[in-house]
Amino acid sequence: MPKTRVLIVDDSVVSRKFLSMIVSDEEDMEVAGVAASGKIGLDRISQVNPDLIVLDIEMPDMDGITTLKRIRESYPKLPVIMFSSLTKKASTETLDAIAAGANDYVTKPSQTNSPEEALQNIKKELIPKIRALCKTEAYPSKRPSITQTYSNKPKQHIKTHSVPASSSVPSAQIKIVVIGISTGGPNALATMLPSLPGDFPVPIVIVQHLPPIFTNTLAERLDRISSLKVVEAKEGDKLIPGKVFIAPGDYHTSLKRFTNIVVIGLDQGPVENSLRPAADVLFRSAAKLYGNSVLGVVMTGMGQDGLRGSESIREAGGTILVQDEESSVVWGMPGSVSRAGLAHLIVPLNEIASEIIRLVG
Numbered sequence: 001m002p003k004t005r006v007l008i009v010d011d012s013v014v015s016r017k018f019l020s021m022i023v024s025d026e027e028d029m030e031v032a033g034v035a036a037s038g039k040i041g042l043d044r045i046s047q048v049n050p051d052l053i054v055l056d057i058e059m060p061d062m063d064g065i066t067t068l069k070r071i072r073e074s075y076p077k078l079p080v081i082m083f084s085s086l087t088k089k090a091s092t093e094t095l096d097a098i099a100a101g102a103n104d105y106v107t108k109p110s111q112t113n114s115p116e117e118a119l120q121n122i123k124k125e126l127i128p129k130i131r132a133l134c135k136t137e138a139y140p141s142k143r144p145s146i147t148q149t150y151s152n153k154p155k156q157h158i159k160t161h162s163v164p165a166s167s168s169v170p171s172a173q174i175k176i177v178v179i180g181i182s183t184g185g186p187n188a189l190a191t192m193l194p195s196l197p198g199d200f201p202v203p204i205v206i207v208q209h210l211p212p213i214f215t216n217t218l219a220e221r222l223d224r225i226s227s228l229k230v231v232e233a234k235e236g237d238k239l240i241p242g243k244v245f246i247a248p249g250d251y252h253t254s255l256k257r258f259t260n261i262v263v264i265g266l267d268q269g270p271v272e273n274s275l276r277p278a279a280d281v282l283f284r285s286a287a288k289l290y291g292n293s294v295l296g297v298v299m300t301g302m303g304q305d306g307l308r309g310s311e312s313i314r315e316a317g318g319t320i321l322v323q324d325e326e327s328s329v330v331w332g333m334p335g336s337v338s339r340a341g342l343a344h345l346i347v348p349l350n351e352i353a354s355e356i357i358r359l360v361g
Helices: 015-024 039-046 064-074 088-099 115-133 186-194 215-227 279-293 307-315 333-339 348-361
Strands: 004-009 029-035 054-056 080-084 102-109 175-179 204-208 229-232 243-245 252-258 262-267 292-296 321-325 345-347
Touching: 004 015, 004 039, 004 115, 004 345, 015 029, 015 115, 015 292, 029 039, 039 064, 054 064, 054 115, 064 080, 080 088, 080 115, 088 102, 088 186, 088 215, 088 321, 102 115, 175 186, 175 279, 175 307, 186 204, 186 215, 186 348, 204 252, 204 279, 215 243, 252 279, 279 292, 279 307, 279 345, 292 307, 292 333, 292 348, 307 321, 307 333, 321 333, 345 348
Parallel strands: 004 029, 004 054, 054 080, 080 102, 175 204, 175 292, 204 243, 229 243, 292 321, 321 345
Antiparallel strands: 252 262
16 A cells, blocks of 8 residues: 655754654654755755655745745645644744644644653644545545645535535524534634624634644634634633633533533643544533524534534534534534534535524524
8 A cells, every 4th residue: 555655844853753753653654855945845845756844934034934835836735734832923823823724733842741642742743633634544545646645634525505414404493503624624713703793693612633822812813703702611601692712621511501601611631633622522512501592513623523513513403514524624523513414514614604604593
């Protein structure tokens, strides 16, 4: 079976060594090449024909975002994973990179980690993303070429009409919208949320798989481009119509009722689906409090987070809408819900906002 070829572009000798060890340790992957700068990395692409690039954000001669933009000019569909520090500055740069065409990112370990722990943490995060973006989980016998691999941008000729997926859509009045989203999420949310009106009549709570700091940066960005107020959720925040709450990194976010109001609850309970926050936690709590008045939306992302939560919403009589495969960067999360027969509607990204508006009424 052909191996997935990975080009590593990073000015740090240590990082190049770590990344090379991680990739080489996988039987279905190999290091196609390494480069100590963005300029060298650009030259290496045509020489080694990689299936994916791991690209450092901060480099001296040509930074990661500049390099990424140059890559996208010649290789619009070549998957790129950014290698980023866990800082406020890095969170801004990483989201800039995603907006510029990066498919995903991996955070560098903190300085307190031992080398062994750092290696395992990077591996745990990086390897599944390489497989998801190169589609080797779904198609283990095929290694896509540069022109075949996924782009982070929605493809052309996507469906123009909603697709009924299972039984008829429930008729109960929607009182809460909960969204689970991961890989490709920042761009998808930046497309969807600004299409919702400022007088949207119910609250929205979103689990976007991002680490601490990154979720606050994302909330600030979405708030600037949306008519709705978008904030990073805090313990005790009251749910009010027309406000969007982003679950903070490393905290499960759930909904709790106090007398006649519903508020945000945060906790650092056990990870679910290897994640915290997890959409399943949010979805279950919404189903428990709102019953058939929940609209659950599962958008682009790898893995199966949101599947069990969608089951809870369906069992409570609520409604499930998922993003279609064509417009998803990775159709893991929405695909798992669709295959389980839980989705009432499957729609492309550019129709999600209008479907939410229609369903909420």
